[in-house]
Amino acid sequence: MDKSKLNKIIxxxxxxxxxxxxQLIVLKIIVDKGQLHGYAIRKAIQDxxxxxxxxxxxxxxxxxxxxxxYGLIEGFWAQSPLGGPMRKYYKAKKEAKIVLDQVLKELExxxxxxxxxxxx
Numbered sequence: 001m002d003k004s005k006l007n008k009i010i011x012x013x014x015x016x017x018x019x020x021x022x023q024l025i026v027l028k029i030i031v032d033k034g035q036l037h038g039y040a041i042r043k044a045i046q047d048x049x050x051x052x053x054x055x056x057x058x059x060x061x062x063x064x065x066x067x068x069x070y071g072l073i074e075g076f077w078a079q080s081p082l083g084g085p086m087r088k089y090y091k092a093k094k095e096a097k098i099v100l101d102q103v104l105k106e107l108e109x110x111x112x113x114x115x116x117x118x119x120x
Contacts (some may be wrong), residue, residue: 004091005103018053018055019059022055022059022060022063023046023063023066023067024047024100024103024104024107025045025053026041026045026060026063026064026067026098027067027072027073027086027092027099027100029041029044029048029094030067030073030090030091030092030096031092031096031097031100034091035087035089035090035091036089036090036101037061037087037089037090038057038061038087038090039057040058041090042055042057042060045060064090067090068090070099071093071095072092072093072095072096072097072099073090073092073093074090074091074093075088075089075090076088076089076090076091077089080086088092106112
């Protein structure tokens with residue numbers, strides 16, 4: 001297989017992984033920082049990753065919709081600080097922390113397996 005095809009496969013796998021991780025990252029940001037609007041969440045991801053992750057607006061809002069559908073976050077409209085336009089903010093529900101902790105625990109176990117550590 002040529003290098004170009006390998007690079008395309010790598011990018012496809014990484015894209016699929018990132019989509020799942022965005023749910024976790026967005027949930028963690030909302031749990032840790034409290035209520036935020038979509039742009040602030042996107043900026044937080046960029047800051048946390050030192051610019052390495054740069055999700056599109058549609059990725060952020062699709063992720064937020066999915067987390068709302070799961071019942072982990074709640075969206076609400078509110079006036080922006082300093083009299084700016086109305087924005088949709090998102091806040092974590094109490095179940096969000098439970099789910100976040102459980103998923104992070106599972107990811108730690110998966111990381112051990114991937115790195116070749118003994119399980120358990």
